[in-house]
Amino acid sequence: MGWFSAPEYWLGRLLLERGAAAIYLIAFVAAAAQFRALIGEHGILPVPRFLAAHSFWRTPSVFHLRYSDRLFAAVSWFGATLSAAVVAGAADLVPLWAAMLTWLTLWVLYLSIVNVGQTWYSFGWESLLLEIGFLMIFLGNDQISPPVLTLWMARLLLFRVEFGAGLIKMRGDPCWRDLTCLYYHHETQPMPGPLSWFFHHLPKPLHRIEVAGNHFAQLIVPFGLFAPQPIATVAAATIVVTQLWLVASGNFAWLNWMTIILAFSAIDPSSLLPVSTAPAIAQPPVWFVVVVLVFTVAVLFLNYWPLRNMLSARQRMNMSFNPFHLVNTYGAFGSIGRIRREVVIEGTESSTITGQTVWKEYEFKGKPGALRRLPRQWAPYHLRLDWLMWFAAISPDYAQPWLRPFLQRLLRNDRSTLRLLRHNPFPASPPLYVRARLYQYRFTTAAELRRDRAWWHRTLVGEYLPPMALGEF
Structure with missing residues (x-):
């Protein structure tokens, strides 16, 4: 099944899976550390009160069966433990079906948290983590070569993240079009980082170059992800560099790191350097091929809504079109505060x-x-x-x-x-x-x-x- 497998992307899959598991680990630990005050039984926005007003199909969550602070803590710490195991390589030591079940468990647990998290979990990177986490179910493990279709779905997701963010800027605040938004943004962003003061005081011509570079990275470069190698690798590497710039200039939770992780779906080191490939791996079982094909068709069908949103003059940012947070629309900072x-x-x-x-x-x-x-x-x-x-x-x-x-x-x-x-x-x-x-x-x-x-x-x-x-x- 040469058409199905892409053994040259073994390193990309490794970084995708370990990276996604590391973000899951951080997300579960954050949930465990903060939930009691925010959404616990006696929290600011209690989960039991929320569940009483919402049905399971509107907010799918295991907590519809039963909620207690002890159970929430158990879910969070179990999710963190399972994520840590995947980071350590546990998913590569078990049968393929068990690895898929592991990723499915992580997705169900975090979906259960997000869907009862209310305002505290209304950020776009929650949906992005869930979408990437669901995609990981169909990426396989070391027992088979990375599936081409799953890697392409990862690239399509990265395209939606980057191109959607670029469009929302061009359609939004005029300062994105006249290249002046970064005169303000490093100072007015939600949570500046230790280098934000220094970024803010860069010369204004450099700020304009930053904005122009951002437009190039988000509106032009994403199309290169679908080009032959080594163009796709160069496009993905460009996205990684621009995202690292954003990591250095502010605090955007795991948004930038998730984008970087997705970029590895398009990076093939052997297309640029003489890098050894993975050893021969067995052909994927037929049942796995069928499952991945069904997954791909479903994702392509669900892409209709976010792609329609991107093409709309009234494009919306960070929106889920279904309660399972699958195939969402993304974008940020369509407008920039001046003070x-x-x-x-x-x-x-x-x-x-x-x-x-x-x-x-x-x-x-x-x-x-x-x-x-x-x-x-x-x-x-x-x-x-x-x-x-x-x-x-x-x-x-x-x-x-x-x-x-x-x-x-x-x-x-x-x-x-x-x-x-x-x-x-x-x-x-x-x-x-x-x-x-x-x-x-x-x-x-x-x-x-x-x-x-x-x-x-x-x-x-x-x-x-x-x-x-x-x-x-």
């Missing part, structure tokens, strides 16, 4: 609020807060609360379902909630009042950094939420 605003949460131990009341700030792990604190590198780990605080600063309506319950838990010094923060200014006893204020942040200039040793400068915009006590919720 950065941050919601700062404060508490006080005073029983009476006056002009002299002393307020202490809560500090988050990832989002900007303390002016002298250099932003940290968190990606590919995902700090869900920090990301949503960025959206809260943009639109109070977006934060309406979860921000007040979050503040209520701060007034009780809820342990699981405080674990999501970097610093609790009230370790001995909870505050009597909390409030939220809105600030405008900007990166300091080089001169201000030398003088004040501060990475940020901020100006008070006004009150976001007034002081509230526990009995006022």
Whole structure:
């Protein structure tokens, strides 16, 4: 079955599978570490309340059978353990059917988490991980050569990720078309990284080159993925380089790393260098060929909806067309903020609020807060609360379902909630009042950094939420 197998992509498959398993591992660990405060039985948006209002077919999840925090933790840690085993090569040590069952189990478990995660799991990279994870079921293991059809479906997915992101930019904010978006984006992105200050202060002509390079990488290069070798390898390598640039300039959870992993479906080192290929591998069983053929036909059919969306003048970003998150549409940053605003949460131990009341700030792990604190590198780990605080600063309506319950838990010094923060200014006893204020942040200039040793400068915009006590919720 020479038409079915592509033994020269043995290294690409290895990196695809181990990379996808590594991202699964990070995602399951993040779920285990953050769920109690966010969606646990006594969390900000409790899963039991959500399940009571949604049917299984609308939100497929094993938690429709039964939910408890203990079960959620067990699912998360079992998923992490299974992912770690695949990273270590366990899927190559078992029969082909068992390897497929392993990948299917990981997909079902993470789908179950995403579908009850509500706002906290509404990010495009959740669907991307699920789509890649489902694709891995049909990539086989070391017992057979990589299936050509599955590799092509991976390339098609990469094309949709990159080309969709490029289109949404060209159709969106004018700054993408006049090449000025990066005058602002490194400063106003959701969660800057340790190098973002330096990227922001690059010369403006270089920012324009960055944007032009991004358009080339997302609108032109993806077509090369379907070209003969070595063109496909060069196109995939170009995507890897541009994604590493994004990794260095910000914190976008595992989005960039998933895109890099997908690029290995098109990289054939032997087309450029004299690299030895894998040893002869047995022909795939007939049943596996049939399963992969059915999978390919189904994926091509489901591609109708995201491709129609990409061609639409009203293209939508990061949308799933089915509750199983299979064959989705992607895209990000169709519009770019020109100024950065941050919601700062404060508490006080005073029983009476006056002009002299002393307020202490809560500090988050990832989002900007303390002016002298250099932003940290968190990606590919995902700090869900920090990301949503960025959206809260943009639109109070977006934060309406979860921000007040979050503040209520701060007034009780809820342990699981405080674990999501970097610093609790009230370790001995909870505050009597909390409030939220809105600030405008900007990166300091080089001169201000030398003088004040501060990475940020901020100006008070006004009150976001007034002081509230526990009995006022």
